[in-house]
Amino acid sequence: xxxxxxxxxxxxxxxxxxxxxxxxxxxxxxxxxxxxxxxxxxxxxxxxxxxxxxxxxxxxxxxxxxxxxxxxxxxxxxxxxxxxxxxxxxxxxxxxxx
Amino acid sequence: xxxxxxxxxxxxxxxxxxxxxxxxxxxxxxxxxxxxxxxxxxxxxxxxxxxxxxxxxxxxxxxxxxxxxxxxxxxxxxxxxxxxxxxxxxxxxxxxxxxxxxxxxxxxxxxxxxxxxxxxxxxxxxxxxxxxxxxxxxxxxxxxxxxxxxxxxxxxxxxxxxxxxxxxxxxxxxxxxxxxxxxxxxxxxxxxxxxxxxxxxxxxxxxxxxxxxxxxxxxxxxxxxxxxxxxxxxxxxxxxxxxxxxxxxxxxxxxxxxxxxxxxxxxxxxxxxxxxxxxxxxxxxxxxxxxxxxxxxxxxxxxxxxxxxxxxxxxxxxxxxxxxxxxxxxxxxxxxxxxxxxxxxxxxxxxxxxxxxxxxxxxxxxxxxxxxxxxxxxxxxxxxxxxxxxxxxxxxxxxxxxxxxxxxxxxxxxxxxxxxxxxxxxxxxxxxxxxxxxxxxxxxxxxxxxxxxxxxxxxxxxxxxxxxxxxxxxxxxxxxxxxxxxxxxxxxxxxxxxxxxxxxxxxxxxxxxxxxxxxxxxxxxxxxxxxxxxxxxxxxxxx
Numbered sequence: 001x002x003x004x005x006x007x008x009x010x011x012x013x014x015x016x017x018x019x020x021x022x023x024x025x026x027x028x029x030x031x032x033x034x035x036x037x038x039x040x041x042x043x044x045x046x047x048x049x050x051x052x053x054x055x056x057x058x059x060x061x062x063x064x065x066x067x068x069x070x071x072x073x074x075x076x077x078x079x080x081x082x083x084x085x086x087x088x089x090x091x092x093x094x095x096x097x098x
Numbered sequence: 099x100x101x102x103x104x105x106x107x108x109x110x111x112x113x114x115x116x117x118x119x120x121x122x123x124x125x126x127x128x129x130x131x132x133x134x135x136x137x138x139x140x141x142x143x144x145x146x147x148x149x150x151x152x153x154x155x156x157x158x159x160x161x162x163x164x165x166x167x168x169x170x171x172x173x174x175x176x177x178x179x180x181x182x183x184x185x186x187x188x189x190x191x192x193x194x195x196x197x198x199x200x201x202x203x204x205x206x207x208x209x210x211x212x213x214x215x216x217x218x219x220x221x222x223x224x225x226x227x228x229x230x231x232x233x234x235x236x237x238x239x240x241x242x243x244x245x246x247x248x249x250x251x252x253x254x255x256x257x258x259x260x261x262x263x264x265x266x267x268x269x270x271x272x273x274x275x276x277x278x279x280x281x282x283x284x285x286x287x288x289x290x291x292x293x294x295x296x297x298x299x300x301x302x303x304x305x306x307x308x309x310x311x312x313x314x315x316x317x318x319x320x321x322x323x324x325x326x327x328x329x330x331x332x333x334x335x336x337x338x339x340x341x342x343x344x345x346x347x348x349x350x351x352x353x354x355x356x357x358x359x360x361x362x363x364x365x366x367x368x369x370x371x372x373x374x375x376x377x378x379x380x381x382x383x384x385x386x387x388x389x390x391x392x393x394x395x396x397x398x399x400x401x402x403x404x405x406x407x408x409x410x411x412x413x414x415x416x417x418x419x420x421x422x423x424x425x426x427x428x429x430x431x432x433x434x435x436x437x438x439x440x441x442x443x444x445x446x447x448x449x450x451x452x453x454x455x456x457x458x459x460x461x462x463x464x465x466x467x468x469x470x471x472x473x474x475x476x477x478x479x480x481x482x483x484x485x486x487x488x489x490x491x492x493x494x495x496x497x498x499x500x501x502x503x504x505x506x507x508x509x510x511x512x513x514x515x516x517x518x519x520x521x522x523x524x525x526x527x528x529x530x531x532x533x534x535x536x537x538x539x540x541x542x543x544x545x546x547x548x549x550x551x552x553x554x555x556x557x558x559x560x561x562x563x564x565x566x567x568x569x570x571x572x573x574x575x576x577x578x579x580x581x582x583x584x585x586x587x588x589x590x591x592x593x594x595x596x597x598x599x600x601x602x603x604x605x606x607x608x609x610x611x612x613x614x615x616x617x618x619x620x621x622x623x624x625x626x627x628x629x630x631x632x633x634x635x636x637x638x639x640x641x
Contacts (some may be wrong), residue, residue, distance in 0.1 A: 007145060009125065009127060009196065014149075051131065069571065070147070073511060077316070080439055084178055
């Protein structure tokens, strides 16, 4: 699947395209198929996102899993600071990245 | 320490308001990201893996307690309670909001700090010896010259759009504690026949094409130094390649021209520059020099030995060095606890270091390129009190220059350029070698880790270097041996095929075992490697 991601303009937070908006949780991301570039242009023009780009991801029972480790780190947070990730209560969250 | 005059303060204040307006226009959609990006980078604001990252300049690594406390305040108020001290003697914050960045810069300006020229193709923060003003072996305080260069390079109109970023280091001792020859320009202040001047090295650097700077001028008098540096930059600005980012650094120009031809062009340019009257008048030089006058040291009589305390004694032996003033010591605070993140400090720890500087070090601190903090002027009689306070805050690892005193870039945990994570590897190695006795037995061993070829973790200059790469989507780590950023500068060589994350920890242990087995009396790891060459290490690693 293809997933659209970028950063929230005022906060810089990593965000994912949900089909009708943006979420900070990759579990909410939806397949943009071949529409990623056009959605990105429109959303960037509306200042809903900065630096948008499309990535490859696989479909899993827990939601999309980015193909590249860099985007998995972006999706979770720094593996060396579990307390600062999106899943601070899950001690095994980092294994999803690796 | 240098104190801003009205000109310094006004240009920094004006820059804050200019950036506030730029951010406002960006958030209002009046300028695009393509238009805004170079503007935010000129103010040290990057967009990194998780958020905006702000890099704050610490000129030549020197700051006072008030400034340090401000860094803690920013970590607490605008970030997530911590900051990361870098190999450029700066500090970075990883979780900055664009909408708050102007307020941060305004707060920094109140303590004579900023983020100007911490990014972009300009002259970056001038780096220097972290022991400047305290070291017994210096011929002058290099910060006077670093400050002069800071003023000259700030908003220098001719050098604001260089072919590529440009880094300058100034030292004033034969012992190189600033990796001077791995800078675009390295200056070593020296005395010749009673005259102060500088040796000028140009064209060093790390990154994808590491080079040790050749000596371009064996002596330029202090009166001509600034003009000579300007001439070095002019030749680069004129002929440096702008067509290929990977060949744009000055080291490539000098490599392609040859040092002799580059030197000839600089000498020619110097004649033209010198006529412009760029070098500072004596009154201005004296004004700056006065601000770096040594503090008023006390005179101590014979001091009683303190009661033995193994932990304190180990820290004192490893983390302090002799001061030029009898009765004082230079303290290096390690930001490398076992299993910690190299260079990170919490807001509370930053506040504590500010307090200790004010109470025990004439209100001075230094950031080191090895990502530690220095209290440069501590009375020997105060060392136990300093250690006690540091120990209570987790800031007393006794490991300076030992294997766990690792330089590591932020790597893939934070950096959008990285190919692999650096910090977890540093944590695993430090944990593997956690036994203090084992570390001390290994002796001086500088281990440096980068998460990509840009080499922010200085892996080329590590006695042991590690480079993280992306191998078909998986993190892989190359091992390098034999580098040095010191006065015996050398570039590390790759041992062979890379290793997994756990494999690289084993590989480090393997090469240290070779060292322990083969070393001769008094040899450091680096010395043994240089005597034996790569073969015995490769044999142990790969069979």
